[in-house]
Amino acid sequence: MAKQKGICQMCTLGCGFIAETAGEELIEIEFDFDDPNGQGALCAKGNSISELLTHPKRLIAPVRDAKAIRWEEALPAIGSALAQLRDKSGADAIGLVLSGDATCEEAALAQAFSPSCLKSKNLDVFSPTNDYEVLDALAGGNGATPRASLQDIRNANCMVAVGDPFATCPVISRRVLDARQAARGNSINCIAGAPNMTTRFADAFVQAAEPRGLLAVIKCMLDRTEGNAPAWQKEMKRLLDKAAFEPNETASAARIAERFVKAKTAVVLLGTGNPLAAKLAAVLARIGGEGKGIHTSLSYGNSPFIFEGFQRTISTREILERVRAGKVKGLVVLGADIVAGCPDMNVKEALGRLELLIAAAPFRNRTTEMAHFILPSAIWQEKSGTAMGGHVSALLPPPGGAKAYSDIMKDIAGAMNMRLQPADWARVERSGGMEHEDIGALVENGLRDAFVPPVISTATRFSDGSITDNVSWRAAVEGGTRR
Amino acid sequence: MKKLFLDLDRCIGAKACVAACYRTHQNLPIVEMGDVTDAALLPEMCRQCENPACLAACPKDAIFRDDKGIVRRSNSRCIGCKSCIYACPFGAISDNLGTYMIAKCDMCADRQARGLIPACVSSCPSGALRFEEIEGVRADKKYILVGGHMMGRHPYFRR
Numbered sequence: 001m002a003k004q005k006g007i008c009q010m011c012t013l014g015c016g017f018i019a020e021t022a023g024e025e026l027i028e029i030e031f032d033f034d035d036p037n038g039q040g041a042l043c044a045k046g047n048s049i050s051e052l053l054t055h056p057k058r059l060i061a062p063v064r065d066a067k068a069i070r071w072e073e074a075l076p077a078i079g080s081a082l083a084q085l086r087d088k089s090g091a092d093a094i095g096l097v098l099s100g101d102a103t104c105e106e107a108a109l110a111q112a113f114s115p116s117c118l119k120s121k122n123l124d125v126f127s128p129t130n131d132y133e134v135l136d137a138l139a140g141g142n143g144a145t146p147r148a149s150l151q152d153i154r155n156a157n158c159m160v161a162v163g164d165p166f167a168t169c170p171v172i173s174r175r176v177l178d179a180r181q182a183a184r185g186n187s188i189n190c191i192a193g194a195p196n197m198t199t200r201f202a203d204a205f206v207q208a209a210e211p212r213g214l215l216a217v218i219k220c221m222l223d224r225t226e227g228n229a230p231a232w233q234k235e236m237k238r239l240l241d242k243a244a245f246e247p248n249e250t251a252s253a254a255r256i257a258e259r260f261v262k263a264k265t266a267v268v269l270l271g272t273g274n275p276l277a278a279k280l281a282a283v284l285a286r287i288g289g290e291g292k293g294i295h296t297s298l299s300y301g302n303s304p305f306i307f308e309g310f311q312r313t314i315s316t317r318e319i320l321e322r323v324r325a326g327k328v329k330g331l332v333v334l335g336a337d338i339v340a341g342c343p344d345m346n347v348k349e350a351l352g353r354l355e356l357l358i359a360a361a362p363f364r365n366r367t368t369e370m371a372h373f374i375l376p377s378a379i380w381q382e383k384s385g386t387a388m389g390g391h392v393s394a395l396l397p398p399p400g401g402a403k404a405y406s407d408i409m410k411d412i413a414g415a416m417n418m419r420l421q422p423a424d425w426a427r428v429e430r431s432g433g434m435e436h437e438d439i440g441a442l443v444e445n446g447l448r449d450a451f452v453p454p455v456i457s458t459a460t461r462f463s464d465g466s467i468t469d470n471v472s473w474r475a476a477v478e479g480g481t482r483r
Numbered sequence: 484m485k486k487l488f489l490d491l492d493r494c495i496g497a498k499a500c501v502a503a504c505y506r507t508h509q510n511l512p513i514v515e516m517g518d519v520t521d522a523a524l525l526p527e528m529c530r531q532c533e534n535p536a537c538l539a540a541c542p543k544d545a546i547f548r549d550d551k552g553i554v555r556r557s558n559s560r561c562i563g564c565k566s567c568i569y570a571c572p573f574g575a576i577s578d579n580l581g582t583y584m585i586a587k588c589d590m591c592a593d594r595q596a597r598g599l600i601p602a603c604v605s606s607c608p609s610g611a612l613r614f615e616e617i618e619g620v621r622a623d624k625k626y627i628l629v630g631g632h633m634m635g636r637h638p639y640f641r642r
Binding site for chain 2: 029030031033040041042043044046047048050051166167170171172173174177178181197198200201
């Protein structure tokens, strides 16, 4: 029996745990009290690791026409179909969508695989929570956005939660509540569209769409600044003076602004996938000055590290638009469930137009339903590589014939008589500083951005109207069928 | 005897305790979440009562108090009559209809034998669940006890 340290990649926090394994079998997942990030805690997502690793419904063999086949049959068929489509339709006719749970090496390999084997620039790493857009918004100003570490949260006098960081990264709540209870006067302030897990602890709560709420706070902050403010702040103040806010919004925003300015150290906890809110949160932290920083709570653990070096030219939504327009005729989806990930687009209708859809996934999902070839893929605990800012080693080998995305890409390239070498790992140059931003558009869009009620994705609504969460629902289903 | 305490000022309703309990007890959920009329979402846990109604209601003596004082349930004696479920005033015992087995919190007796604390307490992301002696909690002036199982910060220390 071997004990190995693992890192959870369900969110950006990266809590550690200890996995006890015997050969190819997982014995137990144990809490790791020495881990600096999680400090022994695992949230509901982290506790599902053992279930993901040992689930009986994992895909273990490639599927074609609802029939399980061997890799030796699948690879030549996929290779010839892709080569035929590429030669028939020319460049940029095949798209590649990689999941956000890939390692950094796999993202680099995809950047080599797509132009060389598929002759296509239609490549994206997909995260349903707009991780790239949020990180891109924060990277504006050439790294001038001050970032806060986990230790900064524990020492902070004032927290401003945008969205619901307690829901995306629950383990962060331990530090936030520790900081709040450490001294009188330390406060948690929330800006969100509706009451949520974080707002229960709020000392001041602006109930508005996140960009609008942030603009209300920014307005109160700018009212306090003296005459020697930078030009973009003056421009913003001039535009915001015209904006009309509700009286209760202004009252809460004034309280938040007062605490934010007075606090020696303050942290903006970003728990939303709204890029506009991310940009405005960066503005808020920058106006705050010394001791203020932003901490992001994102849903895909490895995506900040992937997007450090990922040269993105097209988004998944744009690829799907091209599919609908008939420009992209074949699609290779590695891990990402794009049907479930873009609920506002009619993805199924677009995927129905494809001549060839190859979907790799650890479980059957709504994208594999539409696929001509389904390939079994490994989950993140079953592959070694660079992830979460360090080296992560595999806890277990993948079950059956499941393969990591890198192996799938390598094998398909082999079937097409190509050899792969990863692309250069170059840093991406992102957009310029605050001085060059269109302040008018930022303010205008922020005020117009309406609140969209959150979709409760973990709940299932039954025909009798009752709603249940996944834990008890699964228990009910399994209990009802087992004999 | 150490007991489970729920800090009402820290519970965020993340359901990590439910998931940890589900995982460590062979998929028989023992800790469940109770919805308090939209005001709060709190885990419902076994209080380990001094005079347990479930023990009194059991017709086959399947529920008993062990030498450490923990109210436990014997799998071999249980006939699945669900009397304990109806008797428990807190709704802390849940049944599993498929297997006719009733899950009852034993404060992770197997983990305690290995020197570990219960899974739900380890797992709690916000540090709301505690596993402590009741005397220790009583001595802490910052907290007041709510019904011997839940605790909240004293109003003076609250804000």
